Amino acid sequence: MSHVALTDRVIIGLEPTKGCQKIVRDSELPGFFVMVGSRSKTFMVQGDLRQGERRQSLRMKIGKVGKITTREARAKAKALLGQIADGVDPRPKAFLAKKVVSSGRDPTLHDAWLSYRDSHLRRKGRSRKTEDNYADHVVRLMEPWLHQPLSILGKDPALVKRRHDELTLECGPYMANGCMRTLRAIYNHARKSARDLPTENPVFAVDWNPERRRDSGMGQEELPSWFEQLQKLANPVRRELHLFLLLSGSRPEVIKTAKPDHLNLRARLLYIPEPKGGADKAFSIPLSRAMIKCLLRVEYFIKSIGISPSIIALRRSLSGLLSTPSRTSRMIWRSPPAIFRSCHPARSTIVPSKL
Numbered sequence: 001m002s003h004v005a006l007t008d009r010v011i012i013g014l015e016p017t018k019g020c021q022k023i024v025r026d027s028e029l030p031g032f033f034v035m036v037g038s039r040s041k042t043f044m045v046q047g048d049l050r051q052g053e054r055r056q057s058l059r060m061k062i063g064k065v066g067k068i069t070t071r072e073a074r075a076k077a078k079a080l081l082g083q084i085a086d087g088v089d090p091r092p093k094a095f096l097a098k099k100v101v102s103s104g105r106d107p108t109l110h111d112a113w114l115s116y117r118d119s120h121l122r123r124k125g126r127s128r129k130t131e132d133n134y135a136d137h138v139v140r141l142m143e144p145w146l147h148q149p150l151s152i153l154g155k156d157p158a159l160v161k162r163r164h165d166e167l168t169l170e171c172g173p174y175m176a177n178g179c180m181r182t183l184r185a186i187y188n189h190a191r192k193s194a195r196d197l198p199t200e201n202p203v204f205a206v207d208w209n210p211e212r213r214r215d216s217g218m219g220q221e222e223l224p225s226w227f228e229q230l231q232k233l234a235n236p237v238r239r240e241l242h243l244f245l246l247l248s249g250s251r252p253e254v255i256k257t258a259k260p261d262h263l264n265l266r267a268r269l270l271y272i273p274e275p276k277g278g279a280d281k282a283f284s285i286p287l288s289r290a291m292i293k294c295l296l297r298v299e300y301f302i303k304s305i306g307i308s309p310s311i312i313a314l315r316r317s318l319s320g321l322l323s324t325p326s327r328t329s330r331m332i333w334r335s336p337p338a339i340f341r342s343c344h345p346a347r348s349t350i351v352p353s354k355l
Contacts, residue, residue, distance in 0.1 A: 041065035043073035154198035157205035173209030
């Protein structure tokens with residue numbers, strides 16, 4: 001994956017790929033990119049749709065290279081990203097016309113997913129992040145099957161294997177495996193009540209990609225360079241987030257969604273009500289002086305750009321503003337260096353500090 005200023009000349013010079021697809025992202029407009037395949041090149045757009053407490057990653061096709069110019073594609077991308085930023089889903093609803101009437105004995109993937117979500121994930125208190133990940137797999141990665149009966153997949157497991165192979169090339173081996181695990185769980189849950197479905201889960205046909213534990217932690221000799229690059233980040237909220245993760249070892253999502261009333265400065269604790277394991281796993285993070293200073297610097301910055309320090313504003317500053325450019329402060333929300341596009345290096349390296 002690379003970042004360049006996309007122009008007609010640059011795109012013409014992109015060589016076709018062999019076997020797998022390649023993503024070339026625009027360095028000027030985050031979320032706008034070209035998907036390069038073996039036979040064609042396609043303008044695409046991707047953004048995070050936030051509707052209330054929910055977040056969903058959307059990826060849409062704008063048009064084929066050659067049928068639309070780069071300037072026209074970028075203009076359409078800006079309009080689509082604007083709708084997504086405003087919480088509007090810009091995807092066409094034409095696929096709803098093809099919706100198949102679901103029955104209890106042979107539910108569609110969409111209905112089976114809703115049943116699994118309501119009677120399993122929510123009843124067992126799974127975290128919102130877990131639910132959002134499952135929803136992303138179903139709605140985005142398995143969209144062609146969304147309103148098709150599950151029996152189609154059960155009777156033809158080759159469809160599932162082929163889709164896993166496609167996702168491995170398009171989205172990576174880990175995402176492909178995760179999507180198939182979601183489908184396996186939904187099918188098994190549906191099979192409990194829909195006894196006419198084939199007994200054997202179609203995911204058995206998948207040749208799983210090998211997975212290795214991510215080793216992104218930094219050694220002591222790498223930290224000076226990391227701190228030097230950290231100070232060069234233009235986005236002060238992102239800068240403090242990476243430093244806080246380094247000091248706490250916490251997961252990024254629980255910090256980005258923290259609320260002011262979860263912070264107890266007197267006790268020097270940050271309460272995490274819904275960690276990865278759900279509300280039953282709630283805990284508090286003890287705060288060192290350095291960690292408290294991180295939070296205070298974020299609060300100061302929020303006030304300095306005229307955002308009221310309410311709970312909603314603080315949530316947006318830590319989560320939404322990290323990924324969505326602000327119209328009033330677009331210059332400081334430039335794309336960060338590669339080392340800071342993921343929070344894992346900081347989280348995987350815990351630096352002990354004086355409490």
